[in-house]
Amino acid sequence: MTAPLSPAELDDLRALAGAMIPASQAHGVPGADDAEIFAEIARGAGTSADALRRLTATLGEGPGTLARLDRETLEARLVQTWGPDAGALYALALMHYYRDDRVMTALGLEPRPPFPLGHPLEDADPALLAPVKARVPFWRPAT
Amino acid sequence: MAAESVDVVIIGAGASGAAAAWSLSDTRMHIVCLEQGDWPDPARYPSTGRDWELRAMSDFSFNPNQRRNPGDYPINEDNSPIKIANFNGVGGGTVLYAGHFPRFHPSDFRVRSLDGVGEDWPIDYATLEPFYDENDRIMGVSGLQGDPANPPRPERMKPIPLGRAGAAVARGFNAKGWHWWPSDSTVATESHGGRAPCINLGHCLHGCAQGAKASTDITYWPLARRAGVEVRTRCRVREITTNDEGMATGVVYYDAEGGERFLGAEVVILACNGIGTPRLLLNSTSKRFPDGLANSSGLVGRNLMFHPYAYISGRFEETLDGGRGPSNGLWSQEFYETDLGRGFVRGFTYEFSRGQGPVMTALSGLGRGQLPIGAGHHEAYRRLHQKTTGMVAICEDLPELHNRVTLDPNLKDAHGIPAPRIDYTLSDNSRRMLAFAIDRASEVLKAAGAVHVHSESPLSIGGWHLMGTARMGLDPATSVVNEWGRSHDVRNLFIIDGSVFVTSAGVNPTSTIQALALYVADAIKSRLANLFD
Numbered sequence A: 001m002t003a004p005l006s007p008a009e010l011d012d013l014r015a016l017a018g019a020m021i022p023a024s025q026a027h028g029v030p031g032a033d034d035a036e037i038f039a040e041i042a043r044g045a046g047t048s049a050d051a052l053r054r055l056t057a058t059l060g061e062g063p064g065t066l067a068r069l070d071r072e073t074l075e076a077r078l079v080q081t082w083g084p085d086a087g088a089l090y091a092l093a094l095m096h097y098y099r100d101d102r103v104m105t106a107l108g109l110e111p112r113p114p115f116p117l118g119h120p121l122e123d124a125d126p127a128l129l130a131p132v133k134a135r136v137p138f139w140r141p142a143t
Numbered sequence B: 001m002a003a004e005s006v007d008v009v010i011i012g013a014g015a016s017g018a019a020a021a022w023s024l025s026d027t028r029m030h031i032v033c034l035e036q037g038d039w040p041d042p043a044r045y046p047s048t049g050r051d052w053e054l055r056a057m058s059d060f061s062f063n064p065n066q067r068r069n070p071g072d073y074p075i076n077e078d079n080s081p082i083k084i085a086n087f088n089g090v091g092g093g094t095v096l097y098a099g100h101f102p103r104f105h106p107s108d109f110r111v112r113s114l115d116g117v118g119e120d121w122p123i124d125y126a127t128l129e130p131f132y133d134e135n136d137r138i139m140g141v142s143g144l145q146g147d148p149a150n151p152p153r154p155e156r157m158k159p160i161p162l163g164r165a166g167a168a169v170a171r172g173f174n175a176k177g178w179h180w181w182p183s184d185s186t187v188a189t190e191s192h193g194g195r196a197p198c199i200n201l202g203h204c205l206h207g208c209a210q211g212a213k214a215s216t217d218i219t220y221w222p223l224a225r226r227a228g229v230e231v232r233t234r235c236r237v238r239e240i241t242t243n244d245e246g247m248a249t250g251v252v253y254y255d256a257e258g259g260e261r262f263l264g265a266e267v268v269i270l271a272c273n274g275i276g277t278p279r280l281l282l283n284s285t286s287k288r289f290p291d292g293l294a295n296s297s298g299l300v301g302r303n304l305m306f307h308p309y310a311y312i313s314g315r316f317e318e319t320l321d322g323g324r325g326p327s328n329g330l331w332s333q334e335f336y337e338t339d340l341g342r343g344f345v346r347g348f349t350y351e352f353s354r355g356q357g358p359v360m361t362a363l364s365g366l367g368r369g370q371l372p373i374g375a376g377h378h379e380a381y382r383r384l385h386q387k388t389t390g391m392v393a394i395c396e397d398l399p400e401l402h403n404r405v406t407l408d409p410n411l412k413d414a415h416g417i418p419a420p421r422i423d424y425t426l427s428d429n430s431r432r433m434l435a436f437a438i439d440r441a442s443e444v445l446k447a448a449g450a451v452h453v454h455s456e457s458p459l460s461i462g463g464w465h466l467m468g469t470a471r472m473g474l475d476p477a478t479s480v481v482n483e484w485g486r487s488h489d490v491r492n493l494f495i496i497d498g499s500v501f502v503t504s505a506g507v508n509p510t511s512t513i514q515a516l517a518l519y520v521a522d523a524i525k526s527r528l529a530n531l532f533d
């Protein structure tokens, strides 16, 4: 079984999350290293421990050292060495980031589950169907 | 203790098992349905919680090897580019299905005569038509009459709204001068049989918490149970037993506590789907049936057909529907009937695929290389958010002996029962059809205003239509069941799920599976006096 992440490895993961999805004032959103979002990422990180360890080794640093790099440097190194492990950790961050209340609100979405309120959906102009209605039946009879 | 015995045992409580149970219930026979999974609990469906998109990748994934619920069995699908999608519980695949409800065309029953490939069915469209109609009534279908690509349909609930995404795609088809039509769907748009109308949760593929989508746990089963049919859940059948005369005597199953039980039955009806049914037949060996039950033709498990899918999506500049609304909405059958000038035989249906919620938008963006990390991330995400829509192409798969279900020599389920193994290769005809479908769909999406088109083919997650592995036919040498679903070899054994399909057509199969189940049940009822002759 994979050993759980140590505090130093969690620091690495948080630094990676922040480099992958940084906060943006322009868009009014926190980064994936925000405390609440990262708590969710950390909770879901169990199966990604090996990917994190391999990625830390690829980036050439020992456990706990990624957190000491500045965000831009880490981003540049990630881009240079991008591979399946980085992709897996990015997916992990995306899965938790895009269900945060603040992120959803900034995207114009209500931060709630779909049920029970549902959503509106517009009807289209019925005239759109006019050219198809004008066609003669074209299915093949088979007797 | 005397062994328990019933008149009819139905194995599997999915789309077909439920329909047959309801139809047979008016005979007042003692009918028990054994189902390996549980009753689904809509209050626990993903769309009721904030983690709705994540659960689509865990306990509500449509791949059983990923989901691993107690009702699931493992499947070795390493040797198939298309992975199995199913749901094991009352309702079967209908709990997760999208609810697209097209019918076969009349030509689909005459593939050999018309196009020189596959085989003809021993029945035709006219035989099934009354059962299609009856099934539509019980399941509850929305749509629009008058589709020029199809024979006439009975009246249905009003169609699903197209939304902005559907309207965009429809404009694309119109620009090309190609057929499209509001699709037949089991998503209720009005109250129907106690079901509430759709409120556009947009999570139909992971269970409809609203109860608007017709899964058989909320359509056929309440009716069948009220009429006296018993459903036993967490009961996994290991084998069908037979006597010296070659008749089925009942089934051996594991009950909810894991105890081994025998249930005797006069009639055994198999409704375990195109994978579960051949698996059970191959696991039911005896001295008389060393190669598995009902397998004198050697065809049990062979001729496995999926529908190879292509997914084609476009990124637009306008805001569309995102994850709101059912993915059903419209279809196109412009390229359904054979035209050899296209470079392949037979054809396909396009079905609209509306859009995605915020997490899936991100993951798809990652998969397509459209979502960079770092400073550019948020701008890039906003170019995708609620701006993607498209369609799938459902290609007719032709029967080929080498595409098959066998028993894996090593893999077993939680009860130690040998698990199925899938060997499947995509045919050249399918490859050509998929490529053509991608090209034409790209033209539609560009005509609709897409600024970028992406495609995926064959869709690896798309093994949701499971057909052909115990085919129907008149000749016992080339088929497993006769023209009314009875095994050629075992005269009190019936098969009613997608296994009996002779060919796959280019449409989703469930309305045809259920029409066949009703038709076989009707055949049983009308022959009760001499059923085993």
Ligand SMILES: Cc1cc2nc3c(=O)[nH]c(=O)nc-3n(C[C@H](O)[C@H](O)[C@H](O)COP(=O)(O)OP(=O)(O)OC[C@H]3O[C@@H](n4cnc5c(N)ncnc54)[C@H](O)[C@@H]3O)c2cc1C
Pocket (backbone or CB within 6 Å): B011, B012, B013, B014, B015, B016, B017, B034, B035, B036, B037, B062, B071, B085, B086, B087, B088, B089, B090, B091, B092, B093, B094, B095, B096, B097, B098, B099, B100, B101, B205, B235, B236, B237, B238, B271, B272, B273, B274, B276, B277, B280, B464, B465, B466, B496, B497, B498, B499, B508, B509, B510, B511, B513
């Ligand atoms: C994600 C998804 C989307 C889909 N979308 C569509 C769509 O839009 N339109 C469409 O037409 N179809 C769709 N389908 C396919 C549809 O669900 C199936 O065609 C249909 O459910 C098949 O019916 P069936 O009766 O053959 O088998 P199923 O519905 O699969 O039922 C078989 C049942 O048998 C049980 N069983 C199997 N083995 C045993 C055993 N040994 N003992 C006891 N019980 C057993 C299983 O647990 C299961 O409940 C979709 C499927 C999925 C998964």
Ligand code: SF4
Pocket (backbone or CB within 6 Å): B187, B188, B197, B198, B199, B200, B201, B202, B203, B204, B205, B207, B208, B209, B210, B211, B212, B213, B325, B326, B327
């Ligand atoms: S979109 Fe409609 S059918 Fe689909 S899950 Fe929501 S309410 Fe149910």
